[in-house]
């Protein structure tokens with residue numbers, strides 16, 4: 001067993017871990033180690049934007065979790081992909097760049113995360129981003145406007161949105177977030193621009209930053225009440241590292257609470273039931289899980305969509321050639337092309353549903369493989385922005401290789417069930433616009449046309465799926481009874497330990513979670529460096 005010393009040891013080279021690795025190693029006198037359970041992200045289908053569908057279920061890049069079956073989803077268990085690769089989920093995600101809405105962060109602050117209100121986080125976003133069409137911006141996260149390459153069918157969706165009374169926007173990430181437009185994406189020169197590309201790779205040139213791949217952290221080590229380091233396995237060997245200043249968990253919303261629980265920090269009853277010595281009773285570790293559920297309906301189109309190209313071998317070959325020669329075209333653009341935030345009813349105080357229109361229809365094989373239809377089609381999708389149900393992540397055994405129990409507790413509240421119906425009604429209204437009707441050959445089953453509200457809810461229970469945004473399982477707040485970490489992301493009652501990743505959100509944000517996670521890590525690094533003096 002070898003043992004080494006670092007100032008900061010970061011667990012996980014995902015969206016948050018990459019940001020921390022970069023910012024903390026800017027000071028050459030600090031020695032920083034990043035431990036990542038996965039391997040290299042230098043793979044063709046990680047870099048090609050459309051490769052999202054290929055990576056979706058690839059066990060070489062993916063923890064491939066499953067939730068417990070849920071009665072509220074008519075007995076279904078859900079597949080929850082999570083990146084196990086350099087870049088974490090930012091290397092396998094759909095690349096949509098969405099900051100979230102102002103009130104999401106004001107609600108963080110109200111929940112006890114003082115200093116995380118919109119005014120504060122907006123400045124961090126601005127510092128982090130370079131907008132491809134606003135060259136005066138200057139951060140490492142490349143946010144590409146790909147509207148010139150989006151499938152032309154998306155324009156029908158935007159016209160239908162206007163017909164239905166929704167505003168269309170040039171950029172849903174600016175001051176005005178209510179409305180629909182082309183999504184911006186983390187794509188640069190036709191390739192995925194992950195957190196590893198933006199933050200980790202440039203920092204690895206520094207002598208004081210070390211990255212260990214295929215290094216699976218087993219548990220944290222303690223010196224009294226202080227986290228002093230950790231133990232990890234790599235290539236069949238066990239190693240220990242000492243963290244002179246801090247251990248920082250950035251293992252994501254499933255694995256960060258799992259590691260805390262395995263290390264004796266969590267709900268005392270749960271730990272005892274798994275034979276784990278209770279180091280600190282922290283009842284909220286793994287609790288408070290929030291995620292977005294989306295329901296999709298597919299349609300056959302009377303106009304060409306992506307199916308005409310990628311649904312056919314000749315089209316795929318032509319698109320592949322174009323991509324190799326120009327880094328442009330259908331392979332260079334993520335599948336989530338157009339959408340945004342809308343209000344589902346007149347009394348909604350804020351936009352409460354996120355919409356997507358993807359210019360493709362598909363079937364999923366029994367093995368979980370996505371196969372595009374040969375004939376043109378498109379998909380409309382809606383997800384309630386701010387679910388109120390909260391679930392949990394709890395270890396099932398004391399062994400680090402055993403997946404924890406994931407119980408999303410979907411649709412547990414009346415508010416969430418109502419939101420599911422309202423989201424479905426928006427899709428029906430859009431499908432009835434004369435614009436979409438004029439380019440639609442018919443609905444693929446199931447069709448909204450014949451559904452009343454009860455049927456819409458039942459269909460949501462039958463088919464709504466995660467959009468892969470688990471958050472809040474080590475959330476920020478004021479004390480151990482309502483949270484796991486404080487507003488400086490320090491674990492309550494434990495010295496030398498922070499959690500910095502999507503698990504730290506007090507509440508889920510309205511939209512996709514990658515941008516808020518990177519923003520959170522950028523601000524966390526400021527706090528860590530301030531505390532280091």
Ligand SMILES: Cc1cc2nc3c(=O)[nH]c(=O)nc-3n(C[C@H](O)[C@H](O)[C@H](O)COP(=O)(O)OP(=O)(O)OC[C@H]3O[C@@H](n4cnc5c(N)ncnc54)[C@H](O)[C@@H]3O)c2cc1C
Pocket residue numbers: 011012013014015016017035036037038056081082083084085086087088089090092093094095096097098215216217218250251252253255256259336467468469470501502503512513514515517
């Ligand atoms: C299929 C998919 C599509 C998505 N699409 C979008 C999208 O289009 N836009 C968007 O904004 N968001 C999207 N998301 C969500 C977004 O990518 C995540 O919310 C975000 O990346 C989470 O970042 P994180 O740092 O919390 O965790 P992660 O990025 O998951 O990083 C955690 C890292 O820790 C490592 N790790 C875990 N346990 C250990 C251990 N014991 N030892 C060592 N290392 C460990 C993991 O391997 C991983 O690399 C998507 C996610 C998925 C899975």
